[in-house]
Each structure stands twice: as structure tokens, then as C-alpha cells.
Amino acid sequence: MGKAQKKTGKGRLDKFYKLAKEQGYRARSAFKLIQLNKKYNFLESARCCIDLCAAPGGWLQVASKYMPPSSIIVGVDLVPIKPIPRVTTFAADITTPVCRNLIRGELKDWKADVVLHDGAPNVGTAWIQDAFSQAELVLMSLKLAVEFLMKGGTFVTKIFRSADYNNLMWVFNQLFAKVEATKPPASRNVSAEIFVVCREFLAPKSIDPKFLDPKHVFKELAASESIDKGTSANNVHANVFMPEKKRRKRDGYDEGDYTLHKSITATEFIHKPDAISLLGTANQITFKTSEEKGWLKLDITSREIQANCDDLKVLGKGDFKALIKWRANLREEIGLDVKQKPAEELTETVTITEELDEDGQIQEELERLNNEAAARAKRERRKNNEKKTKTIQRMQLAMTAPLDIGQELEDASLAGQADIFDLKMADRQRKNLLNRANLSESESDSDDSKAGAESSDDEAMDSEEEQEKRVAALEENLDELYNTYKTQRAERDAKFKAKEARKNNKDREETWGGIREEKDSDASDSGSSAGGWEEMNERKGVDGDGSSDEESSASDGDGGTNDRKRKRVSDEATSRKRPKLTSGLVTKLTDSKSAATASKASQIWFSQDIFAGLDKDLDVEMDPRHRAPPGAQQQQMDESDEEEDDGFDVVPLEKDEDVAMWDIEDEDVDARKQEYIKNFGLNTAEAMTLAQQLVNREKTKTQLINDGFNRYSLNAKDGLPSWFLDDEAKHYKPNIPITKEAVMTLRAKQRELDARPIKKVAEAKARKKLRAAQRLEKAMKKAEGVNQTSDMTEKEKAAQIEKLMKRGLGKGGKKKSEIKVVVAKGPNRGLQGRPKGVKGRYRMVDSRGKKELRAQKRREKERKPKRR
């Protein structure tokens, strides 16, 4: 195990603790806010800030340091906060109306730019008063934030990765345009806390109170708690039986238990019945009492056992077994268990031999031989698969050239092995793939059951329906994997992320419906069921227990079309109900104790950013615009009836359904290309090659057009998975040959372009020239005047004219005095006024100022769009 940060003892006194002491901050947590502000820059521009749960005042100190001098800063906590300059503080419970009124009284009609919340129950000295849990406290702080924040404001809060985490994130996402969870370096790794920075408050005119009501926000979780517990227990057991597999705590941390390092005493381990669960959750077994120390001296407690107890997280399966054995021995030793005699000693073996007739014997022999043959075939198949996997791996590592593989395959087929193009083999491979996809769904399946499932699945696969289902599941799996890939790529690739974000923003604008305009608010007060929370829940999928009425109405709308896409959606219906197409509420929130509660939790889970886009696919599929008109559907049904009678299947093309073809995806693509060529010329080697071929009469226009088509050009892309379409869009491009001449022409053109100055430079040069000409003209006029005066000698005239002409030609001008940069270090540190020995204009900078200036310039440069 790596070095874990300690939260107790001397581990508390870490770098940030020392820094806080050095810099005069009251709490090391001040650095968390400093780091968050460094990342998101919300304090510098804020004029009013409210800090909820502010004691002892570390965050307030930071706010007062980073906010502009005349800003308003208010801090509230259960316990009084020692005065801080420029900061107003109250002692109040943020969950009470008293606190709200106090803040209102202080702010008057001002709105806050930033609301901070770093609250944690049972942290302060007044822990007895902490009736609320952490997540509820967050929701209460959000309630205050929503009341006092101005539009576009920022809300920063601390959350623990508990079961409520996703629900809270979901609510934040409804109220703020940008929500990001982050863990600043000053936050200890051992702490499960995470900070969420919600920016660009949407400031809706009215908010459904259910968004801020813990009863509604955390409701589904309460219902599915038992299910969650079940999963955790599985996880815990799996930690012991398959320790090699690292599991994340996806279901969050137990309420009130936010530390990652847990130790249990040896007494607990020996006495408690569920020893395996203890091993799965704890990091260490400690021996503290004298009795426990006595156990260490026993022979059965070997050095290895002691080492194992020290760090349970690094143990393998064998080590766990040894620990469990040691526990059993110790229990016997201390008289908790009685030693049992081995089973063989207690039981008598009775062998019953049946007399078999000759037929029976033959039958048995045949069965045995069959089984042996099947086992042998299976072994061989496995061996082949292993061999193939190894070859592919070697290929990926560039250890084998494809030539070798051909050789191996040839050898294999010579030796009577199955050919790779054998249909049966291909079918088997497909089945294997499907099996694997199925098996991967359940993590906890043991190896043995896998082996058993293989043979039984083979039989089940016979039914076509089953196969279709599996294919659908596999497709879904692939889609999900593709979405995950897209999210991961977005994290790495900023351009890709921006593209996706643009797409998502568009969706968001179209589908937002959580907060209603003023006119709707009355309706909500009177218990109206449409809009607001319900609508959002509907989007979230909380309408798990959709009534049969609803389903039938949806199917009425469908008109009974047997659309392939919608079939996929109905396959998913068990886990994800369709949003109602016509009006607001599908199910009231109060009906939540339904059979579908388990899927509610999964809906919340899927409402996270990384699954964005999945719903969109569904929406598109369910969009009424994508359906054929009822007339057409009826016609189709009639036709299909007729066809069924003939026993002949024809797939009709729906009238208004645009089947997108590869090449007609963008009809105005040609127009756009023409426009581009007009503006920028032919600047690709391919285009130039084609143009030259046309000019040199090597090809005719018809030939070129014909070359643009092939047998795949008009393939329909309807119903193809998105990953495939994306891939095709990227790679399905004609491979147009290019000539050397075309490339040379383009290069020459580019060189010519490069040699030309850019517009700005040319303009500046022209301006300079104009000014010079004007100056010269002026000087010549003056020289003429001097020449005509009679009160000067010829010599004086000549000198004067020469001077004027020099100035006119711009040679006698004054040099601009340069600004001297003086670094405020060494003797200049803290100096007021002009430093010694510096003449002319000067500027005082400190090394930090210099760095900041550079950073600012860099940021500005980055912000500017790059020229291509």
C-alpha cells in the first residue's frame, strides 16, 4: 500500500497546517479555498460573499484577502467567529429561518456574487446541535444560496461521496449552467470530501420547492437503501475472495463515515460472526489489549499472520485464507469453538454396487467416451483461442508480422483444425462474444459458474429470439462503451470537448423545463402536478411506475408501427420508462414506493454528465416527427398483413422518413465547396490534381463524376450505431491520387503567399510612408519660406533649410525615452519612491508581479482564437 495521509496524530500537522500557521490563517482549510479560487477565479471579481459554516474563519480570511477592498463579506456558523477586519459574522444555525433573516438584514437588497459552504456536522464544538446530515446541510446551504445569489453567481460547497452525492449533483445541474466537482490538493486524500463549484447561477424566477426539499431530493435513495446495502456486502465479500480485482466504492461512503482508513481490533475479528465482511472493509487488525497481545505470543500466530494483520489491503487470496484459518484455530484455542472430528472419522462409507446388464454397460461406456471426446474438443478449442489471443497480443506489440500469422493459420488448417472462414466457427465465435458480453454484466459470477453457463447457454442460444435479445444487449453495451470513450476523449482533447459541449448546450436549451415562469408558480402552489420538479423528475426517469394508461396512450401515438428503433427502446422499458410525449406529469412523486425504485437510483446515476447523449438518442427515437403519419402506418400495417399472407416479407419505406445515404448527407456540401474554392482557391493536392487532369484533358467531367461513386455510395445509414457512423464520417473518404506537379504548384503558390506581408503590416507600412511624405512636404514648404526671407544671410538660410529637411526626412527626431524596469529585490526591496541611480522613466516590479504579468499575457494569448 502506498503512503496514506494521516488524519490523526502528527499526520494532521502536514504542509498546509504549517503554511496556515506561517501565513496567519485560522484553519488549514483556507488553502482549499485558495486553490479553488486559483482554478475558478470567483473571488477577485466578487463584491459580496456569504460564507455558511464559516468558523473558525479560515475561508473568511481568504475571502477578505482576495476580494476587492470595499466588498461585503458575511460569515455564519453555529459557533461564534472571532472578529476579522471587513467581515461581519453571526452565530446561527444555517438550517433555521433566523439565520436567513440575519443575512437578509445585513445584505438589505444586495445580492451575493459568491456563496461558500464548507459545513460538516459533528465537526464544530456544537456538534450536539447538528441534527442534519452532511448532504442535508448542503441542500440547506443551497437553499440560502438560491435566495441570495445573483444571476451568474457562484456557489461553492463541500460534499462527501455518499449515497446522496448523485442526487445533489443532479439538483445543482438544474440550477447552475456549470457544475464541476474537484478535490483541491489541500484536501487530504484520506478524506472523502469533494468540493463542487457551481457557476453561472441561472436565477430562475421561481423554483419548485421540491428541488430544495431533502424529503424529495433524497427520497429514492431511501427506498433503494436496502438494495445498495446488498451491493456493498457483495463488494466486501468480493474484496476477500477476489482481492486482485480492485473495486471502487461506487455506492459512496456510509453516512457519517468519511474516512478511508479503518482498523479493527483482533477481538472484533475473532468474536464477531461476520469475519469476512470485516476483512473486506478494514485496512488493519490491531492488537492493543493485554489479551490481544497474549494472542500474538501463541505459536499459531506466526510472523506472517502478524504481518498480514498490519495491512489487509495488500493481501492476496491465500493470505486471507491463512487469516481465516488462524481465526478458527484461535477460537478453538480460547474455547469459543469446539474442535470437530474430521468427517471421515464420523461417517462410514458404504459402497453400493449395482449389477448392470450388458446393454447398460455399453451405454455407460458410450457416454463416457462421448464425454471424454467433448472434453478433449473443448480443451483444444480453448488452446486455440489462447494461441490466437497470444498472436494478436504479439502483433500489437509489433513482435509478429502478419506474415507469421498466415503461416500459423495455414499450419493449423493443414493439421485438420477449423478454418477461420468456416461458418460454424464464425458462429461459435459470435456466440462466445455474446456470452462474454453477458457475463461481463455480472461481476460477481464465479469462474465455475462461467464454465457451466457456457454449455447451457449454447443450448439456449438456439432460439432466435434469445439471440436477437443478446445482440441488442451487445449493441447497447457497445453504445455505452462508446459514450464512455467519448467522455474520456473529451477530457483529453479540448477541441473535442468544445464540440460536444456545443452539442449538449443545444440539447439543454431545448429540454430545460425544471423551473417555471411566474405565471406557472401559482399552479404549483395549488398542488398542480405539471412542470417543475415533476417535469425534471420525468426527465430524470423517476416516473418508474408509469401506469398502464400511459403505456397504452404511448402505443396509441405510435400507431402500432413495428419500427425497429422503437423496439429497442421497448426492450429497455424495464429499466427506463419513456417520458410522456403529451403533457406534464407522469407520476406523482408521492407514489415512489413502487416496484421500479431500483431503477430510479440507476436513473439518477445515468443523469450524470458522462451519460449525456444517451437520452438524446432515445428522444430522437421517440420524437413524434420521426414517426410515419397515421395514414402511412395504417397502410403499412395493411401491406404487412397482406405480405404475411403471402409468406413473403417486404420492408416498406416509410413515406416521410428520410433514409440518409452516405453521399447525400449534406446536400449543400457542393455549394459550400464552391464557395470555399472561390474564397481560398484550390488548396488541396487532390483538388489541384483533378483540376490539372481536367485542364490537360486526361479525364472528362463525366469520368470524374463516375469516379465519385461506388457500390457503397448509396448505402443507407439508418439504424447504424453512432460509433460506427462517427468512424465512417472520419475515415470513409475517397482516396484521390495526387500528382507531383499538383503538389509543386501548390507549394509555389504557398511560397508566394508567404512572401507577401500580412495585411496589418502592409497597412502600417503604408501609414508610415504617408506620414513621411506629409512631413517632407511640410518641410519643403517651410524651406521655401526661409528661402524667400530677406533678413537672413545665404549661409544662415542654407543651415536653416538643411535643418528643416533633416527633420522632414525624419532623421532629427527625438528618441522615445525607454521605461526602465527595476526589480524590487535586494536594496530595492520595500523602497518607496525613485531607486538610487535610476534616471528617466522607470517601473518598479517585484518577481511575483513579473510572473503574474507574464501569466496574464499567456492567458490572453491562449484566449485569442488561433489564426490558420
Ligand SMILES: C[S@@+](CC[C@H](N)C(=O)[O-])C[C@H]1O[C@@H](n2cnc3c(N)ncnc32)[C@H](O)[C@@H]1O
Ligand atoms: C470544517 S468547519 C468550517 C471551516 C471553515 N470553512 C474555515 O475555513 O474556517 C465546519 C463548520 O460547520 C459548522 N456547522 C455545522 N453545522 C452547522 C449548521 N447547521 N449551521 C451552521 N454551522 C454549522 C461547524 O460548527 C463547523 O464550524
